[in-house]
Every structure is written in C-alpha cells, then in structure tokens.
Amino acid sequence: MNGPKVLNFSAGPSKVPEEVLQIAQKELINYNEQGVSVMELSHRSKTFEKIIETAEKDLREILSIPDNYKVLFMQGGGTGIFAAVPLNFCPRLKECTADYVVTGSWSAKSAKEAEKYCKVNRVLPKADKYTTIPEKSEWKLDPNASYLYYCANETINGIEFHEVPEPLPNVPLVCDMSSNFLTRPVDVSKFGCIFAGAQKNVGIAGLVIAIVREDLLGKEADVCPSILSFKTMSDNKSLYNTPNCFAVYITGLCLKWIKANGGLKAMEERCITKSSLIYEIIDNSNGFFYSPIDKKHRSRVNLPFRIGGEKGDENLEKKFIEESTKQRMLQLKGHRSVGGLRASLFNAISVNETEILAQFMRKFQESNQSK
Numbered sequence: 001m002n003g004p005k006v007l008n009f010s011a012g013p014s015k016v017p018e019e020v021l022q023i024a025q026k027e028l029i030n031y032n033e034q035g036v037s038v039m040e041l042s043h044r045s046k047t048f049e050k051i052i053e054t055a056e057k058d059l060r061e062i063l064s065i066p067d068n069y070k071v072l073f074m075q076g077g078g079t080g081i082f083a084a085v086p087l088n089f090c091p092r093l094k095e096c097t098a099d100y101v102v103t104g105s106w107s108a109k110s111a112k113e114a115e116k117y118c119k120v121n122r123v124l125p126k127a128d129k130y131t132t133i134p135e136k137s138e139w140k141l142d143p144n145a146s147y148l149y150y151c152a153n154e155t156i157n158g159i160e161f162h163e164v165p166e167p168l169p170n171v172p173l174v175c176d177m178s179s180n181f182l183t184r185p186v187d188v189s190k191f192g193c194i195f196a197g198a199q200k201n202v203g204i205a206g207l208v209i210a211i212v213r214e215d216l217l218g219k220e221a222d223v224c225p226s227i228l229s230f231k232t233m234s235d236n237k238s239l240y241n242t243p244n245c246f247a248v249y250i251t252g253l254c255l256k257w258i259k260a261n262g263g264l265k266a267m268e269e270r271c272i273t274k275s276s277l278i279y280e281i282i283d284n285s286n287g288f289f290y291s292p293i294d295k296k297h298r299s300r301v302n303l304p305f306r307i308g309g310e311k312g313d314e315n316l317e318k319k320f321i322e323e324s325t326k327q328r329m330l331q332l333k334g335h336r337s338v339g340g341l342r343a344s345l346f347n348a349i350s351v352n353e354t355e356i357l358a359q360f361m362r363k364f365q366e367s368n369q370s371k
C-alpha cells in the first residue's frame, strides 16, 4: 500500500505487530529450512512440536503460570469456551448452578450459552445499560456454585475489572480475558480457569488459549464433546486433533514480541499511557466527547465514546468516521449494539499511533464544536 501507514483501531481481529508480520512473511514459503510453510507441516512433526512447546513455554514465562496449571491451545474461539466452561465444570449439568457476573454484552452472551447446560445465577441486579460494575455488597453469590464467571474486559461496552473479584470459598473463578489478555500482569493462582481468543492481543483468529487449574480437570459432563474437554485437550497436549497450526505459530511470534518489548509490566504501562491520552481528551472536551462509563471501571483497551453527549450526534459521529478513515485511521466505529465510536488500543497499537488519534480528536473538536 502506498502513502502513509494505516492505523488499525479494530476491536478484533486486530492489529498484529509489524515485526511479527515481517517474520511471518519471511518464513512463509520456507519455514526453518523445511522447504514448506507452517501451514503445510504435519502437526505431529518435530518442527511443529517445537513451535507449540515454545509458545507454551513463553506464555508460562510471561504470565508466571504456576506448575499446577495446564495451558491449552484450542479452537472454537472465546464463544466455543462459553459452552466448554459449563460442560467441563458442571458434571451434573442442570443439577449444577453457576454464578455469572454480567457486566456487558460478552458476559451476557456467555451466561445465555451456559443456560443450555446448567442453571445460571445472575449475580448482579439487572441493568438496562452496562456502564459500571455494581458494588460487591450488591452481588448475590451462591455458596454452592460450580464456579464464578466474569469477563475481565467488556470489549463492546468498555468496562474493565481493575481488580480480581474474590469468589466464595471453594468456588473456582473462571474468567474471559479475551480482550485484555497479556495487557497487564495477572495473578493466575487466583483463577480456576482463564481463557482468551488470540485475535485481540496475541495473534490471529482461530485460536483460543485456556489456562486451567489441574484439579479441575476430569469433572466434565458425559456429553462434553472431546474437542471442548479440557482434560482431553490436556492429556493430548492440545494435539487431540489438528490444531490451527498457523495461528499457534503467529501467537508464538507475538509472545516473543511481548517478551522483547518488556513483558506485561511494559504492556500495562503502554496501556495506561495510551488510554490516558484518549480519556484526557474526552474529559477535557467540555462535553464535546462523552464517555458513558463509570470512571473507576473504564477499560484501558476498548474505549467507547460519543460526540455531543450521552445520546450522541449521529451526523458528527458519521463525519468523524469519514474524516478519520480519510486519514487512514480504521475501525473507529462503535459496535452496532451501542452505536457511537470506539477506539481499541490492544497490545500492538503503539503510543505514537494513539497520539495521532488524540491529535485528530483535538482538531476535530476545534473545527466542529458550535461556537
């Protein structure tokens, strides 16, 4: 492509670091002197074994994953794991209850999927809009729940947990980290299960990573499909059937990139710097830009906002999209279910790219606010 670089603020699939794409391009036709690409290698070959083992090793190092956790490379996306969670952790299905903290579209979708398999207790009072996380005193937890489920970052609504919620004793904590995985350090030992699709912060679509505490394996319902069984996947080192080899390879490269760029502490600092740049403009815009989210729970990675107050001025928002697209800033439209605008600032987005967006926003306000 000629001309200035494109800035890709997509909510997923999203930007992959340029360095990673360059390595992949270089190795595409002839990987490691094998004469074939990763896409053409047997998943049982020594070469692929090394790719998947190295990816696991690097992930364990980056996240300091304790030894009593299994790392699984699976398919079916985050959405597949929505079904896998009740199927694996509710051995008697409808006789079991699972607690769901519904804070936005993704946790709502997951709770709905779980309802096919188990009883779902919605922990929070029903809200007509997702703009905050209610205080712990309002949570209605079930002491006999098979697990407590939440979504660490609501990609569509822009709500992020900045602290890990405390489950009741002996209730394993299950977390969908799809959109803020590897954007900050996490104490894995607090969780029974963490999962994340790769296409937001650590690769491309078609791969979902699950991290599961060993003692929770083997409790699955009889009807749990083998490819959704954490135990089957674990017993077969994620090679029960053909994995998405190429996606595993790209994730491996992204993990090396995260390591080379300072690991999770550095990713977190980048996230704070980037999101602050945008939130500062919103908060200092005299209401020209508007963020609907409770400040304490604002996401550092997905920033939904409106122009012209809570309801949004759709003409100005349309103009914002047109002009930003002309300047090669892509995918700033909000999710169709909430409207408005959204900037997704995943790991691969640099501070410099965010500054360009910030400057565009400032100029847009100057030329468009009513005098």
Ligand SMILES: *Cc1c(COP(=O)(O)O)cnc(C)c1O
Pocket (backbone or CB within 6 Å): 012, 076, 077, 078, 079, 080, 106, 151, 153, 154, 155, 176, 177, 178, 179, 197
């Ligand atoms: C993107 C996303 C998903 C869904 O991932 P798929 O791979 O499309 O199934 C689930 N949860 C969250 C929080 C997401 O951001």
